[in-house]
Amino acid sequence: MISQHKMVSVDMKEVFAVKMKRRRSAGQQRGGTLLGITIFVCIKKGQNKLKDRAIHLSNLSEDYCNIWFKYLKDILNGYFPKRPKFLKIIINPHSHKKEAKQVYYEQVAPLFKLADIKTDITITEHEGHAFSVLKECDIQAFDGVVCVGGDGTASEVAHGLLLRAQTDARRDIDSNFMPVRAPLPLGIIPAGSTNVLSFSVHGIKHPCTAAMHIIMGNLQAVDVCSFSSRHRLLRFGFSAMFGFGGTTLALAEKYRWMPSNQRKEFAVIKALTNLKPEDCELSFLPTENAHMADQKGKRNEDERNTIEQCNEDKWQTMQTHFLNISVMAIPCLCSMAPRGLAPNTRLDNGSMSLIAVQNSSRADFIKHLKRYGNRQNQFDFPFVETYTVQEVKIRSKIDCGWTDMESEENADFHSRHQSVISPKGSCPWNVDGDLMEGTSEVHIKIHPQLITMYGRNIEEFDDHTVKCSCLNLPLEGEVELFKLIDTLMILSNFPHQFVILYYLSSSKTLQSIT
Numbered sequence: 147m148i149s150q151h152k153m154v155s156v157d158m159k160e161v162f163a164v165k166m167k168r169r170r171s172a173g174q175q176r177g178g179t180l181l182g183i184t185i186f187v188c189i190k191k192g193q194n195k196l197k198d199r200a201i202h203l204s205n206l207s208e209d210y211c212n213i214w215f216k217y218l219k220d221i222l223n224g225y226f227p228k229r230p231k232f233l234k235i236i237i238n239p240h241s242h243k244k245e246a247k248q249v250y251y252e253q254v255a256p257l258f259k260l261a262d263i264k265t266d267i268t269i270t271e272h273e274g275h276a277f278s279v280l281k282e283c284d285i286q287a288f289d290g291v292v293c294v295g296g297d298g299t300a301s302e303v304a305h306g307l308l309l310r311a312q313t314d315a316r317r318d319i320d321s322n323f324m325p326v327r328a329p330l331p332l333g334i335i336p337a338g339s340t341n342v343l344s345f346s347v348h349g350i351k352h353p354c355t356a357a358m359h360i361i362m363g364n365l366q367a368v369d370v371c372s373f374s375s376r377h378r379l380l381r382f383g384f385s386a387m388f389g390f391g392g393t394t395l396a397l398a399e400k401y402r403w404m405p406s407n408q409r410k411e412f413a414v415i416k417a418l419t420n421l422k423p424e425d426c427e428l429s430f431l432p433t434e435n436a437h438m439a440d441q442k443g444k445r446n447e448d449e450r451n452t453i454e455q456c457n458e459d460k461w462q463t464m465q466t467h468f469l470n471i472s473v474m475a476i477p478c479l480c481s482m483a484p485r486g487l488a489p490n491t492r493l494d495n496g497s498m499s500l501i502a503v504q505n506s507s508r509a510d511f512i513k514h515l516k517r518y519g520n521r522q523n524q525f526d527f528p529f530v531e532t533y534t535v536q537e538v539k540i541r542s543k544i545d546c547g548w549t550d551m552e553s554e555e556n557a558d559f560h561s562r563h564q565s566v567i568s569p570k571g572s573c574p575w576n577v578d579g580d581l582m583e584g585t586s587e588v589h590i591k592i593h594p595q596l597i598t599m600y601g602r603n604i605e606e607f608d609d610h611t612v613k614c615s616c617l618n619l620p621l622e623g624e625v626e627l628f629k630l631i632d633t634l635m636i637l638s639n640f641p642h643q644f645v646i647l648y649y650l651s652s653s654k655t656l657q658s659i660t
């Protein structure tokens with residue numbers, strides 16, 4: 147019935163499911179009147195969004211439809227080896243406003259069912275649960291692992307996958323080791339509050355897009371960092387912040403009793419009012435030596451010693467007071483920073499961005515923060531320095547102490563992931579939105595393309611109408627910024643209890659405080 151003018155063609159690369167279409171009465175499970183076949187395709191909407199679309203092909207002949215159905219099915223089963231058939235799903239029911247289960251069952255599971263993907267689902271019961279599941283499960287049975295949650299969950303799952311790979315390959319992770327790649331691709335369905343990882347890999351926070359990347363088997367290699375202290379691996383991750391970024395997260399965790407968004411805004415305000423520089427020794431190995439470092443594993447002892455010596459000479463050291471130090475292996479896109487917290491790095495370029503913010507006035511620091519949300523260069527300040535690096539060592543002058551008060555439950559997860567539970571001082575690190583406390587000395591190293599994720603490299607992310615989600619301020623407004631600075635100056639003269647009361651008694655946004 148379709149005229150030549152309306153003829154459309156569909157590339158089989160875009161097709162992910164085919165079904166017989168039947169008319170059934172309410173409650174009828176099987177049989178029904180045959181109407182034809184329906185093919186399901188993945189379509190691109192806008193710059194980064196993916197969606198499913200159904201195309202109905204009408205034909206009343208059972209035989210004819212069967213032939214087409216079988217033919218299309220054979221193509222789908224035989225020609226796309228990267229598309230997963232069996233997935234391990236890990237859902238954190240506590241992410242953000244506890245919507246992860248709903249996101250999965252309402253938006254993602256129906257698409258997986260359509261694509262005939264089988265799943266094995268774990269709903270996590272506590273922090274570290276995903277890690278222990280990945281440690282024990284029959285990993286070879288799956289084609290991929292998918293986590294539903296925020297950055298903390300995604301990072302825990304990535305860390306679990308990578309540690310499992312090292313254990314299976316019998317690597318001694320506490321020496322200066324060359325890690326093996328993760329055994330399976332990782333999919334991230336965003337259901338957290340910031341979703342930096344998902345934003346960076348998909349260019350958008352959109353569960354359906356994430357699901358379509360998984361179904362279509364779109365794969366993207368991603369660089370990973372290892373974090374170690376005193377030659378002991380603490381964890382794998384993608385980004386870390388020390389100073390303001392770490393303190394803000396520690397405060398947000400402390401005020402967990404507040405509603406999710408409110409506590410994060412409050413933590414930012416409180417960290418800004420108490421802004422204090424950390425006295426640190428920062429050493430880093432710039433990227434120009436990368437190719438030599440990468441080859442380390444392939445050379446003999448003498449060559450390796452020469453390279454180590456050469457790299458030793460190239461290390462640069464700064465000993466000063468820092469307001470914040472960020473080390474990022476991925477661009478860390480989020481609604482607050484649409485170009486990324488580290489716009490100069492790529493998902494798979496084998497290097498990290500080091501952003502060192504030295505001591506400055508609070509007003510200047512806020513100006514620097516504000517620029518993450520607009521088109522101005524956030525690094526164009528005399529107190530901000532950026533480098534492209536392979537390795538970073540940070541030693542804080544505060545002695546955080548090393549105690550081992552560890553509960554039996556999760557002891558294994560915590561002993562790696564959060565090494566110290568009762569620090570004497572406070573040296574909080576923000577690693578992928580998770581708190582890593584009590585480590586006064588951290589060595590961060592890049593491992594190029596150590597993990598594969600479902601998604602596509604996002605080179606450009608164009609959204610100028612963005613708002614700063616943690617301060618709730620329209621970032622284009624200079625007026626709000628100066629009001630904010632004034633307010634913070636005033637608030638910082640009062641005790642913290644007053645600041646908390648003042649914040650809680652005001653309406654939700656910082657604007658209303660100002």
Ligand SMILES: Nc1ncnc2c1ncn2[C@@H]1O[C@H](COP(=O)(O)OP(=O)(O)OP(=O)(O)O)[C@@H](O)[C@H]1O
Pocket residue numbers: 238239240241242243270271272273274275294295296297298299300302337338339340341342578579580
């Ligand atoms: N059942 C659970 N109860 C409490 N915490 C959990 C549970 N399952 C997982 N967790 C932990 O919750 C932490 C935070 O979760 P997640 O990062 O997904 O959410 P979020 O903080 O809201 O999002 P984002 O990191 O994007 O801001 C993770 O580190 C994870 O280990």
